[in-house]
Amino acid sequence: xxxxxxxxxxxxxxxxxxxxxxxxxxxxxxxxxxxxxxxxxxxxxxxxxxxxxxxxxxxxxxxxxxxxxxxxxxxxxxxxxxxxxxxxxxxxxxxxxxxxxxxxxxxxxxxxxxxxxxxxxxxxxxxxxxxxxxxxxxxxxxxxxxxxxxxxxxxxxxxxxxxxxxxxxxxxxxxxxxxxxxxxxxxxxxxxxxxxxxxxxxxxxxxxxxxxxxxxxxxxxxxxxxxxxxxxxxxxxxxxxxxxxxxxxxxxxxxxx
Amino acid sequence: xxxxxxxxxxxxxxxxxxxxxxxxxxxxxxxxxxxxxxxxxxxxxxxxxxxxxxxxxxxxxxxxxxxxxxxxxxxxxxxxxxxxxxxxxxxxxxxxxxxxxxxxxxxxxxxxxxxxxxxxxxxxxxxxxxxxxxxxxxxxxxxxxxxxxxxxxxxxxxxxxxxxxxxxxxxxxxxxxxxxxxxxxxxxxxxxxxxxxxxxxxxxxxxxxxxxxxxxxxxxxxxxxxxxxxxxxxxxxxxxxxxxxxxxxxxxxxxxxxxxxxxxxxxxxxxxxxxxxxxxxxxxxxxxxxxxxxxxxxxxxxxxxxxxxxxx
Numbered sequence: 001x002x003x004x005x006x007x008x009x010x011x012x013x014x015x016x017x018x019x020x021x022x023x024x025x026x027x028x029x030x031x032x033x034x035x036x037x038x039x040x041x042x043x044x045x046x047x048x049x050x051x052x053x054x055x056x057x058x059x060x061x062x063x064x065x066x067x068x069x070x071x072x073x074x075x076x077x078x079x080x081x082x083x084x085x086x087x088x089x090x091x092x093x094x095x096x097x098x099x100x101x102x103x104x105x106x107x108x109x110x111x112x113x114x115x116x117x118x119x120x121x122x123x124x125x126x127x128x129x130x131x132x133x134x135x136x137x138x139x140x141x142x143x144x145x146x147x148x149x150x151x152x153x154x155x156x157x158x159x160x161x162x163x164x165x166x167x168x169x170x171x172x173x174x175x176x177x178x179x180x181x182x183x184x185x186x187x188x189x190x191x192x193x194x195x196x197x198x199x200x201x202x203x204x205x206x207x208x209x210x211x212x213x214x215x216x217x218x219x220x221x222x223x224x225x226x227x228x229x230x231x232x233x234x235x236x237x238x239x240x241x242x243x244x245x246x247x248x249x250x251x252x253x254x255x256x257x
Numbered sequence: 258x259x260x261x262x263x264x265x266x267x268x269x270x271x272x273x274x275x276x277x278x279x280x281x282x283x284x285x286x287x288x289x290x291x292x293x294x295x296x297x298x299x300x301x302x303x304x305x306x307x308x309x310x311x312x313x314x315x316x317x318x319x320x321x322x323x324x325x326x327x328x329x330x331x332x333x334x335x336x337x338x339x340x341x342x343x344x345x346x347x348x349x350x351x352x353x354x355x356x357x358x359x360x361x362x363x364x365x366x367x368x369x370x371x372x373x374x375x376x377x378x379x380x381x382x383x384x385x386x387x388x389x390x391x392x393x394x395x396x397x398x399x400x401x402x403x404x405x406x407x408x409x410x411x412x413x414x415x416x417x418x419x420x421x422x423x424x425x426x427x428x429x430x431x432x433x434x435x436x437x438x439x440x441x442x443x444x445x446x447x448x449x450x451x452x453x454x455x456x457x458x459x460x461x462x463x464x465x466x467x468x469x470x471x472x473x474x475x476x477x478x479x480x481x482x483x484x485x486x487x488x489x490x491x492x493x494x495x496x497x498x499x500x501x502x503x504x505x506x507x508x509x510x511x512x513x514x515x516x517x518x519x520x521x522x523x524x525x526x527x528x529x530x531x532x533x534x535x536x537x538x539x540x541x542x543x544x545x546x547x548x549x550x551x552x553x554x555x556x557x558x559x560x561x562x563x564x565x566x567x568x569x
Contacts, residue, residue, distance in 0.1 A: 005363025
């Protein structure tokens with residue numbers, strides 16, 4: 001009985017979150033499709049042939065996994081951060097807080113919203129990329145699991161950002177000043193084997209590099225790093241961020257007086 | 258059975274502001290209970306703790322025998338909250354808001370739809386079910402918050418100043434609705450309000466909170482009978498040039514056609530009218546000078562702050 005009620009509560013939050021981003025699809029789903037199409041046109045078709053092959057693949061084939069992953073990361077993060085902060089700002093988060101919905105279900109519900117938007121956006125960008133190149137997936141289990149875990153990880157990041165955010169500026173600082181540089185420097189557009197030793201070592205400290213490369217391995221079968229290390233890191237970060245999110249929810253940080 | 262028990266409830270906010278000091282309170286099942294107090298007295302903090310929006314510093318909250326910390330689901334499922342300020346999603350429709358709230362309480366969609374229809378109809382919002390909430394009038398938004406709080410059919414409904422800023426007609430219709438759910442459905446109601454007329458009219462029991470402490474907790478009638486005097490304003494049929502000197506009542510002339518009379522507990526209106534008639538003064542109408550509870554409320558607060566009993 002308890003589990004049935006809990007599942008209904010989880011389904012309600014997940015549905016509400018999906019309805020939110022689908023209702024404003026012009027702001028949520030359309031922009032990544034257009035932006036990523038421009039990346040494919042400019043970097044893939046126009047500049048790509050002049051760059052030549054990267055790690056043995058045409059440049060457009062090389063950047064497709066990274067660009068899909070970039071869309072997944074950005075959208076998973078921004079969905080949760082804007083939705084949860086919006087709920088705090090308009091105070092309708094109180095609807096859930098007064099209800100018996102357990103904190104873990106609240107977290108899972110918001111994460112499910114971020115993951116579903118991240119995966120849907122990733123799917124849309126994949127469809128767009130198919131207009132520019134032919135995609136053959138090397139390993140479906142690795143591709144699907146990496147994109148799913150990455151989406152979970154960045155949804156958690158968005159949740160924590162939203163918990164601490166007090167004003168709208170606070171929800172754009174992390175994406176602009178941390179997430180975007182990490183993503184662009186995370187091997188989306190280049191192989192770290194091109195970098196001098198120092199910068200290659202510095203890049204190894206960027207967690208996004210592992211996710212992009214693991215995803216690239218899933219699609220192309222080529223990676224700059226060991227994908228099992230990537231799995232280990234992603235799972236470790238997920239565990240840490242999930243535990244921290246639960247701590248914040250249980251303490252009521254940013255949401256309870 | 259007790260609908261609500263608060264034991265040794267304390268709340269100190271960050272920065273050291275003490276909002277509640279060892280509050281003990283019980284509300285019986287089926288009661289219509291008023292919680293009164295000036296701004297900053299601790300009413301909203303108390304309601305926040307009961308509804309889990311504020312974390313307590315110490316103490317215990319029990320809702321229908323369910324400890325809020327140990328049997329959280331049962332305790333919270335027994336409780337509905339109508340907050341003071343609008344706190345729903347401005348971009349969702351009326352029906353979505355009510356259905357989602359039902360979902361958070363684990364109510365399946367089919368049953369939630371039936372209940373949403375029932376309460377939206379009862380509160381006159383069914384025709385507006387597809388309207389986006391931000392387009393509703395202030396009164397409709399208030400009613401939406403009540404429908405939302407009732408959709409999981411709580412046994413205890415807490416309303417934090419539900420009629421603040423609403424027009425008289427809507428206030429009266431909300432009173433009727435609250436009376437009905439209290440009497441017909443047996444829902445226990447706790448109401449905070451600044452309109453003491455509202456508390457006097459609706460509540461069977463009243464607690465007064467000031468500076469984080471409960472300074473009075475009794476039934477409304479007992480509270481009112483503790484007033485030692487009543488002040489009335491009398492409208493005269495004919496203008497009066499000068500007040501007769503021999504009156505035994507404490508009478509003050511406000512204007513040629515109006516008198517103000519203070520009547521003590523041991524005096525009667527019959528005696529007053531008889532005396533006025535003997536003096537050739539005809540009274541055409543009469544009203545209470547002020548709300549009786551308001552008078553008492555102010556005296557209690559004053560007495561508590563002075564450390565004396567101001568109510569004779």
